Amino acid sequence: MPKFYHVVSAALLMALTQTSCSSTKVAKQGSTAAKTESTERSKPAPKSGLKNYSDVITKEAVSDQGVFTIHKVGDKYYYEIPDSLLQRDFLWISRFANLPSGLGGGYVNAGSSVNEQMVEWQKFENKIVLKTKSYSAYAADSLAISLSVRANNYQPTIYAFDIAALSPDSAGYVIDVTKFFLSDVKAFSGLDADLRKQYKVSKLDDSRSFIQSAKSFPLNIEVKQDFTYDATEPPSNSATGSISIIMNQSMVLLPKVPMQPRINDYRVGYFNINQYDYGSEALKADQKSFIRRWKLVPKDIEAYKRGELVEPVNPIVYYLDPATPEKLRPYIKAGVEQWQEAFETAGFKNAILAKDPPSPEEDPDFSPEDARYSVIRYVASTTRNAVGPSVSDPRSGEIIESDIIWYHNHLRSYRNRYLLETGAANPAARTLNTPIEDLGEMMKEVITHEVGHALGLPHNMKASAAYPTDSLRNGEFTQKNGIAATIMDYARYNYVAQPGDKNIRFIRQLGPYDHYVINWGYRYLPEAKNAEAEVPTLNKWIEEKSGSPIYQFGSGSGGYDPQSQTEGIGDDVIKASTYGLKNLKLVAPKLYDWTAAQTNDYEDLDELYGELLGVWSRYIGHVVTNVGGVRENRLKPSQQGFVYTPVSAKEQVASMDWLLSNAFSSPEWLHQSKISRNTHHANYAESIRSLQARHLNNLLSPDRMARLMENEVNGVKYNALNMVRQLQRGIWSEVYSGATVDIYRRNLQKAYLDRMAYLLNEEPGRSSRFGTPVEINQSDIRSIVRGELVQLQRQLKSARNRYSNDLTRYHIDDAIVRIDNILNPKNG
Template identity: 30%
Template sequence: MPLTSKLIAAAAATAAITALVFDPGAAFAQAVPQPVAGAASQPADTAAVLQGAQRIGAARFSAYRKGASTLVVLPPGAVGKPLLWYTELVRVPAGAVTADKGLQVSSLLARFERVGNIIHVRDLSTTQKRRAGVSPGGPTLPGAQANDPPGAAGADPKVRPIDVALSSSETGALIASFPVVGSLPDGSTVLDVTATFSNDIGAATGRSILAKVGAVPAAVDPSKSYIDGVRVRGDALTVRSHITFLAGLKSEPMAGPQPVSVVLGHSIVFLPEQPMVGRPANPRVGFFQNDYTEFESERGSAQDKQALIGRFRLEKADPAAPLSDPIKPITYYLGRGMPERWKPYVKAGVLQWLPAFEAAGFSNAIRVLDAPTPEQDPEWSPEDVTINVIRWVPQENINAMGPRVTDPRSGETLSAHIQIWPAVIEGFGQYYWALFSSVDAGARTLPLSTEKSGALLSYIVAHEVGHTLGLMHNQIASTAHTVAQMRQPEFANRYGPNSSIMAYGRFNQVAQPGDGITQLWSVIGPYDLAAIKYGYGRFGSDSASERRELAAFAETFARDRRLFWASEESAELISRFHLDPRVLTENTGAERVQATRLGVSNLRRSLDQLDAATGGDAKLYASTYGVMLSRHVGLLKSVNRLLAGVMPAMDDGKSRLPTQVPAAEQKQAVQYLLGEGAASLEPYTAPAVVERVSVYGGYAAIDRLQAGMVSDLMAGSTVALLESQRRSNPVAYSSLDLGKDINAAVWGDLKSSSPTQRALQRGYIDAAKDLLNAWAKGGADERKMAEALRAELPLTPAAAQAMVETGDDTVFIPWLHASLPALKTRLEAASRSAAAEADRLHFADMALQVGRLQKIGMP
């Protein structure tokens, strides 16, 4: 993926999302109403409001149905209290796939405010980004808050100037309003929520899902929009809204507005009066975090950047015991739509994390339960923001997600809604077979057995559970082990291919037939154990000692290679790690060329067995071919990261300079890619293979991939980075070294031309054309691209400029100019002496193309 696209995708992809399959026959919306107890003895105004109403739920909130209206009773003191408004898709239009964000629509910190006879809901999400420091003499634990719990409308006067400044500088939007229709003697307030939840709510709208089916909503149809159900339990109120939009359909533009319906689940839950004590984030440990700016901080600075990690509230039943059960374990429910045959594997995936919590001091920290049946609990709903659920989503999407809903004040995880699309089982099965058909005797044919597929599903679930526990991806864990370790059974079968299950390394690609490797996918690793201890273990006896001990423990992550953490899931992280060849996805092994070569060997053996493994199933053959080719190209592209590669020190990113990839290793990468690597794609063009997949265009597709290998190496940003490296290090691999090595690989032998050589030579022409066109424009495109990048991401001008560098002002350009005349002469001579007509014509065309390159930018 180009760097600009990666940055934009990363900025848009920091949150993991959720989904569900819900039985429309469940009684969530149809709980049997109960008569209001004691209605006759209520005061006159209350009797008028609730006369004839039927109660449909009572807890901290109460809900009633009266005719066509839905009434909700706010408890005394609810106005001004912090709450979370969470919205999720329950049912979507036919054909919609919730692939990018899953089912989550919004998650907002808010509070109720009363103005006259209206209760408004104010969004306070942005206010959590600006906080006052802890008051003198106030709570001192990390994450402890100032006088008022954030989100509350405190009655106490603001006495510190910073409190006055913060409370008067910003306000959140009012996102919903409910008319007050009565009150109760205890101070409760009765609201009519019918109109609001029967309509589209801008801050929690279902409009975006309509785009998935090519619908452009124009307006809500009120005659077909209504409250589909209400549930009250504990501190939460959940309302399902059935909203019908009148929308234009791109597939039928002349049909006029058509009805398109969506069901949304809104959960409103009161947050704890006192937020959970937060734990500070550390750049060495990859937790999702809640960032904010603290003004007048405890350490004395006027303004300071702070962050708290996301984690469940997990407290020991016996605080003095080294190992104790929690007061309340983390409980995951298996959704009602999950097929029975997969449940044992999903449960096993969740419970893989038990040893990590034992290392942090908790026994039985996690449990897995089946969702209650409709008979046991007719109102149970998977979108409820107060429960953790794993759901089966029958949509056409090969993926799984592990999202979380958090209290933004403290980072406390309130719930996790893991989403599994069934197609991920087949997708991972094909991926696994492609690498290990000759390594694992249990993976000779497709589809894989239920047992093998289930084992892979356990791994997938364990990875997603890790996200819900607060852990981000750890892509540097993919290269923690050497190739020798990964081929040694005693080591590889214990630790798997990565040092963390949160890596995207996935599989031990280097394991070869006869190595005796059986643990071919990721398991909970050393990094995971240490990270869970950082997030959930107990440190210190007071706030000061806790901070010291946490900081000291975090330092161990920088000293042990197995505990390194790095990823590319934000603009800041990409800026730091996008040139680090250790930070990889879908690849494993420390020695990049060697690990790639072994992985390619496995893929090529599988390609020879593809027909037998798919048993004549044409669709399975074609889709598996696509998976294999994609993985093969991905392995090759990982080698490209060695070019201009730099490895930052694994500390706070400030104390030491990064290390450059040695020149010999970069040279080896170029030679491998344009030699053995490019040639390794040739088996995909065998007529017996490619013509079963694509009669037209199959050969050209491989040619384009091979040509792209040259273009990637000659990218302007790579050329510029290599020149920068040489300026800082006189023995570094330079842009001129790159040019000479590419020339030798692509144009060294002009006696004849294989299809691979022709593809590489065309790729060279295209790459040179891009570089020379950028030079002719004087780098004008760089400024435009940098401005566009800064419009998308919070980058400094210098950082944006570096990321869109075209190489127009490097010494590579005059070297390229100087090399073209001799190359043209050689090509003309090769054309004259070629024995085969195809070679003669190809060399003549290449000479013509080189001649055109010489004219670019010339007067």
Template identity: 20%
Template sequence: MLTFRPLGLFLVAAVLLFAPLSVAADEAETKASTPKPAYPEFKKVVEGLEEIPGLMTIYRASGDDPTQDHTKLLCRIPRSLIGEDLLFATSISRGQYAGFMWSDWLVRWEIVGKHVKLVAPNVEYVQSPGSPVNNAIERTYRPSFLVALPIVTMAGGDPVVDLGGLVFSKISRPPTAAGTGSPNRKLSVVRKVKNFPENVLIDIDLAMSSTYGGESVGVAYAFRKLPAESSYTPRPADERVGYFVTLRRDWSTSYSERETRVRYANRWKLEKQDPSLELSPPKEPIVFIIEDSVPIRWRRWIRAGIEEWNKAFEEIGYVDAIIVQQQTASNEFADIDPEDARYNFIRWVVTGRAFARGPSVADPRTGQILDADIVFDDSMIRWFTAEFDQLGPSSLSSVRGPGYEHHEAMLDLAAGHGGLDERAAETWTRGHVGHESHECASCSIAHGLAQQMAMGLIAAKVVTPTGKEVPERFLGEVIKQITTHEVGHTLGLRHNFRASAWLTLDQIRERRDGSDEALSASVMDYNPIMYFKGDSFEEVRHFVTPVIGPYDYWAIEYGYGDPAPGQSANDFLASVAAQSTKPEHAYATDEDTYYIFSPDPLTNRWDLSSDLDGWLTTRGELVSELMDELSTWGADRDEPRYFLRQMFSALLSEMTRPGYYLARIPGGQYFSRSRATDPDARAALTLVEPEKMRAAVDRLGETVLSPDYFAFDPKLLNNLARSRWVEDFSRTDPVEYPIHTYITRVQKSVLYDMLGMPGLQRLYDNEIKTTAEDKYTLAEHLQKLNSIVWPELEEVPAGPYTDAEPMIPAIRRNLQSVYLKRLMTYVSVDLTYADLSPDVQRMVRYSLRETGEKIGAVLDAHGKDLDFATKAHLTETRSQIERVLEAQFTAK
């Protein structure tokens, strides 16, 4: 029998049957209409990572968990920090440049699509919102960016990025022994991450891989929130006072202004706690921490060197402007990192190079100094561990200015091609060497003082680790002076190479032995060891200038002094700067001591006193005495012979140094930075007295340009062997002492100074810069030099001549060859590309022609009697002159 179900029941069953299909369709429709999340869930992304809160929250993977990427460094950037000014700085925490502040930028985070860019705006140009020219500035000077990091996830409104794209990149350009390599993230290690409300520090061992393996370099990255611009008042720089500057260009200045460039003096923010007090501590003192790496023996000297500057600050009303703290393994400074941008450190390193470095980081918007770290190399006081071949480029650069060796190489290359372009050589030199930056990159006071120490220790016969112990007072004073010098850099001060010309020799000696007064106007000069012939090492009161000088007090007043009540800041600064005409305030810096391009002969490194000739005479007497003693005392010591070689090289360096000073005097001009309205203002340039120019050339003829000056005891020369230890072996360095090579190198450098295009043209121009009857002319200069270099052509020495006793000794022949080569470079120079007057070129050509004729006369009259070397030399020299003079040249 058929049974019929009610229709309603049937429908219910149908609905139940098809319901799942309907729900699935609805869910599919809902999913299709719901957008997919742009980023993974934040909590899942950071799951298992260590959270380190601070300026920007860092999420770090554990290096102990093999399942995690040990290099993962996620960073949550607060939305409030986007677009804010930050300081991004790198430093070298481990490796051969450990302790060096490396590079820094003003940066801003900027979100672009699904990336966050680290933008480096062009802060050189002042932004003036509302100014009509501001739009043009923004269009013209566009920002760059250091890196673009993909957004990994979002935490609320904050982007989260992987910092690996920054810290494991080439952005820091870390130094490696090979000089090359590419970052390898997989082999790099995150050493530490420290986070604070105002800054974050990330320190890694960055693996740099190359074709033949690689090496790891410690690189520390620091982000720091910059102070508001309105919280600091920039101080205008003044060319009369030597500060590092922050240079900006302001196109919104009035058209009546002479310049659009604005220069701010780099300095710390220093404000009195109580301005009503004559002496008040600052609201925020400048704090230096002596790292625990500094040997205990030297800490008191370094502390004294830092605190020396408090004397200058007390003069302008600040007590304890600089505070010194000592880091130990157990005190409150134990865990502070030198790489942390909030702290200033004095660090001790062991690279094997004698140097000290005092860099600082300034806010590129205002010039406010924010951070400074001083690095001091242990080898500075281990002078005997280094080979003192003092005539190499580093030694000569420390005296004559950086870059001379590049310049001479370019000139030699030009001479080899029959032409000279000294202007191109200068451009190339400057491009490859550069000037001193705010980081004091070219400061070589420690290296130079190591050489000066060698002089003092040889004079006291204290020269080896097995000899008498070096007195701590001697080394301590040197360490203190270097520290004070480098701290001066971190306060914003530049070098002042005119300061040593402040006092006479007699005044210096009287002060040195009878007081604790300054022996130089500034510690920012390269002041030599003040040791003279006849001194007793034990009785000398001070070996270097013991305190900061009057220039230092004055410079600190300009940079940090406050106006008197009712006095405007501009009036105060103007009144201070106007004191530049005082002799003790004379200022000249690196650009004023730049090889042959700087005309002032009183602006030197390692000179002493206002009487340059007297200083050279005094120093020469000491060196001569020591060199004579070295033949007996030094050669018979119970020690390896290469120690004797070091001593000889140190003395030879001092012995030849007068040449570089004297060569700058002919054509010289004293330079003054004073302004016309300053009290007792001098002309910007004043010609050196003619009698001093003649005396300098005569003195050179009696010293470094004379063979007799280098008459060394053969016994001594035959004991100057190199180290024979296998680690010191070099195929290119001779075991014996190449005395002729070294002498020729010195003579070449001196002649290149005296015959350089800037010097010759300056001498020529000077003839119309004076109305005096007595003038030292270019014509007199060339004739005088010719008679010094070629005396045998004026008066032929009496014979007989032999190969062992030639008419012209080897040292003189080499000098004449260098002299000839230097003059020949001018003969075919295209004057279109050289800053040289045609008249100068003609005088040089005539001088060569005259020399060739005199050589011919000597050969005609004495040729059959001449020794082989002299005949070969004169014959080839005459041939060279004839070929050069006959060659065509362009004179446009």
């Protein structure tokens, strides 16, 4: 079950625990609370209706000391909150610990965070109130405008608790939190308004909901709520009319003094936090963005200044889950510690470590839920995924918590893709029993990728286009440089290498961008006394690498940059996809021999063939992005060049020609009788239709056509009309050649007419998909669609009598009527 973990420095721990009652667990949950001599003697008289401490926290109490002391008395839970921790900043993270199958459409997993917010505990008269707190709007307390910031950004109260008693030394407050944790508090709920509406949730059933556990650690409190809701249409187990979830509520004490932040630069890839600084001298609230990173400080700053490798005061340490299979542990550790190479570029030695979990004899208090520890969880689940989320201090960007979760079945996905994408050129991949060394290498690199996220690094999809495509067929090059400039790209396998290429590296690895980005984000700058003072140095490092594709960053968002795509490799998408398809055409006829012939079972064959269609579709999608494509090069005004450059007309025409030949032709090579006739009674033609229609609709999307129309402004001699005309003539080529129209083409041509009907007759609206807005009804889109359909209908009428094949003639007659209905919908 996913828990909450953290690595924290000894110095930080000391600073934090000096302000709390105790940082040592003097009483464990499950045992009677230990009472000191002073506690036994101290029985303050009731004040303002308050009870004596001993009347609330009785001798039957089971107590757990940590950041707050938690007392369980019968079925009630109490927090004892030190006065010193009132108005301190805490981070509250709400996660699913357990959830029903299919919740959220299957895109939500155990361990998924549903809300993160900063909170503080305040005393108001005879109550303790829990309030949210935000640093998104900020001004220094010394500035007069800070009064206005507070007045105009008043944060809501989440809950108000009556003070039940004072602590024995009157330096703290006891509150009953039972009702709070048994209530459906929207701020902490796993079911948002959309999910409640989707599943018709009426209420929380109090009789079937309870607090499963509450534990206190030196820096955090972990509470698990087992909740059952009445729901008319639950995602699973519909007969019960219920949804049951277990929520994990984590409350973590933030450092009293925030870490010095590092200002974000959009030319370098880091997750970031944003604030509006109302104390800025600008004539508006100045938006500031800070990168998210761990706090690393060298032990010997003078040696660090001299350029020596120095260990950090507090390294980043990950513990392996005790449930991790022994044979996989070396690969997971290697995946974590591979980042040591990049941290050495930043001047740190042994900055990140992986360790086996301590035994009960070595550390009886070790718990994965303790916020002082980070743990790589190995989850027994059929989910094929691995995740590396982190939670950061919203005041500074300091990463204070990181989970790496590996789901058991994830290696199956990598096994399958290894076979499909490299099997033509890589004999080791031509089996379901992939060698453990290869599987281990894959796992190592996935762990490195997920740890990268936990270090603050987002995906850099631009890095896969950093290397010339043909260099990926060179053994010496790939062994040295890998297949992309970073591990943070989705460039998993070398599908470009061809049979006969020697000494090829087929699996991704850490790259030069990773060294660059870690140095940029983590190098300690002792002379800079504030974040602004670091900027000239950080800017210099970026501009020194400007112009080299190896050090560029692109998130891949927007879907318009052909050099910034998921799962692609090489700088030429047409060439890379051509190589990829050559390999797939060799793999497809061998798939039966490599699977069913060995296992005497069709399950793996069926699964792999479905994934092979997905790989084919992915290669096509890479080329589609060239059409209406715009390359992004993140620059600042001080640098030469344009940020956005449209793909040339020549490349766009070539891409359309490639698509007509490889995506929209009849893919006979994909039809393998040993596969289709042994895995499904009738599904092949429909599968091809679905994939071809997807790419056709993508090409004929309003946002892509908007970019093509913009080419007229930018002087690119290939516009939306050119694209539609080229596409239409290619898809309906039989009309001009007189060739018989086979089933694949008939399906595709009908899909084309459906898409044109959508573009012409949908309700006028503003399309903003992928961030390229266009007012469809006031653009050239409908003029082009109408004009080309009129031309097509004329050609179809002229050609119909040339066909003796009844099915082809019926298809053409049907198309003529469909076009008439599209052009004249009131007559349809």
